[in-house]
Amino acid sequence: MDGTAPGSKKALRTQLWAARRARLANSTGARRDSDAGRLAEQVMRLVREQVGPGATVTSYESYPAEPGTRPLNRALVAAGYRVIVPVTLPDLDLDWRPLDGAEDDADALLGRDAIGEADLLLIPGTAVDRTGVRLGQGGGCYDRALPRRRDGVPVVTLLHPGELLATPLPRDDHDQLVDAVVTACGTSWLRRR
Numbered sequence: 001m002d003g004t005a006p007g008s009k010k011a012l013r014t015q016l017w018a019a020r021r022a023r024l025a026n027s028t029g030a031r032r033d034s035d036a037g038r039l040a041e042q043v044m045r046l047v048r049e050q051v052g053p054g055a056t057v058t059s060y061e062s063y064p065a066e067p068g069t070r071p072l073n074r075a076l077v078a079a080g081y082r083v084i085v086p087v088t089l090p091d092l093d094l095d096w097r098p099l100d101g102a103e104d105d106a107d108a109l110l111g112r113d114a115i116g117e118a119d120l121l122l123i124p125g126t127a128v129d130r131t132g133v134r135l136g137q138g139g140g141c142y143d144r145a146l147p148r149r150r151d152g153v154p155v156v157t158l159l160h161p162g163e164l165l166a167t168p169l170p171r172d173d174h175d176q177l178v179d180a181v182v183t184a185c186g187t188s189w190l191r192r193r
Helices: 008-025 029-050 070-078 112-117 141-148
Strands: 056-058 082-088 094-098 120-123 127-129 155-158 180-183 186-189
Touching: 029 070, 029 120, 029 155, 029 180, 029 186, 070 082, 082 112, 082 141, 094 112, 094 141, 112 141, 120 141
Parallel strands: 056 082, 056 120, 120 155, 155 180
Antiparallel strands: 082 094, 180 186
């Protein structure tokens, strides 16, 4: 797809979301659970290579069409990592809360700058290209939050197999690059920090 055409991100996002919906419709619950378990294994291998026990890792609570993060989040917590997940604010920036914190408890919110405490960032995406350009959901939430991370902290996008694209994605000036992609099939490093 030509990344220079006006609206190309929106059109590409629509196309990729349709593929995800089709995958979801053609997949059994057991298959989705198996994929989520394999993704958790792949990510845990990467996490152990990148950071030590007790480190802070961002994750997220996946939507049904996204790669499942429930087994991963349980594994991270069980292995002793501090896991923080995003809370989308009205201005589409991200606040953070501990994974075990009460979702509606304002006292559990850690603030927008909590991403700066993370040693590894696991983030969602719709697709990523081989140069690290990430296509998100379209709100720019992570593009607002990622500049607050510490220098050198790896950014890893979790995707379904086939969503790491050989074709370049359109990129705007504010778009933040990612360092790696993990799917249920393995890890692909795109940029080493």
